[in-house]
Amino acid sequence: QVEGNAQLRTADILEKVLLKPGDLVSASKLRSDEEAIRLLYLDKGYADVTIGSRTEPGDAPGGVRVVFTVVEGAQTKIREVRFSGNAWASESTLRSKMDTKPPSLFDSGVYQASKLEGDRQKIADYYADHGFLDARVDRVEKTVETADGKNQLVITVYVTEGDQYTYAGMTFEGNKVFPAEQLAALVTQRPGKAVSRQKVLDDFQRVVDLYTENGYIFNVIDRREVRDEAAKSVAYVVRIVEYDKAHIERIVFKGNEKTAEEVLRRELPIAEGDVFNRA
Numbered sequence: 001q002v003e004g005n006a007q008l009r010t011a012d013i014l015e016k017v018l019l020k021p022g023d024l025v026s027a028s029k030l031r032s033d034e035e036a037i038r039l040l041y042l043d044k045g046y047a048d049v050t051i052g053s054r055t056e057p058g059d060a061p062g063g064v065r066v067v068f069t070v071v072e073g074a075q076t077k078i079r080e081v082r083f084s085g086n087a088w089a090s091e092s093t094l095r096s097k098m099d100t101k102p103p104s105l106f107d108s109g110v111y112q113a114s115k116l117e118g119d120r121q122k123i124a125d126y127y128a129d130h131g132f133l134d135a136r137v138d139r140v141e142k143t144v145e146t147a148d149g150k151n152q153l154v155i156t157v158y159v160t161e162g163d164q165y166t167y168a169g170m171t172f173e174g175n176k177v178f179p180a181e182q183l184a185a186l187v188t189q190r191p192g193k194a195v196s197r198q199k200v201l202d203d204f205q206r207v208v209d210l211y212t213e214n215g216y217i218f219n220v221i222d223r224r225e226v227r228d229e230a231a232k233s234v235a236y237v238v239r240i241v242e243y244d245k246a247h248i249e250r251i252v253f254k255g256n257e258k259t260a261e262e263v264l265r266r267e268l269p270i271a272e273g274d275v276f277n278r279a
Helices: 010-014 027-043 091-096 113-128 180-184 197-212 261-266
Strands: 050-057 064-071 076-084 136-147 150-160 166-173 220-228 233-241
Touching (some): 027 050, 027 113, 113 136, 180 197, 197 220
Parallel strands (some): 076 150
Antiparallel strands (some): 050 064
């Protein structure tokens, strides 16, 4: 049973509880379920929630009734999101990258710890896609103010931007199956502009895909970053260790009790002996 919950439905709370009727009751299981309920409330913006539990004699001999007690506290809403340490990016731009926002027509403004943790990575990713490869969120400061029984949260995000790097190209080593010109044609990012980490990853993946879609699934392909601190540029070296093509040795069907294997095989675009193609 659950007592004290007014804002969250009992059914939603009990979905998080692992303890079920018929289970052996232990203190560790109770603590684990208390924490699961607490995390549910935190995700709904109840930062001050307190969860407890007790046992009472049950209806059956040797059985107990488990009662989870909830003191919900006030729901915490975000009043403002501030930034410190940002010189290149504006506060409005960084706010637009976050899911953590004050109340608006399309957002309840409820504080959720899980959202804020994801926002830290989104800010770092935004910087990394504009040349700031070392940018990071150092810390997030949260200040709670209570007015009229409501909690309002002021969030301050402390950023270290670091230096901005330009892209100096991608070169290849060890490739014999495909010429360097063919691999370079897969690279869309152009030298001289601010490097984008996401574009680097996408370009690298296209090179990997070219090999795997032509049967070279056992190759070792890695990427090394080479920085020129004086020029504030960064280049990438892709090292390729090539092995023989992989062929499909055997195709196995399991669980087909109503449909014959030959019927299923007719639907496949591949057969034993074909060169493996990931796509």
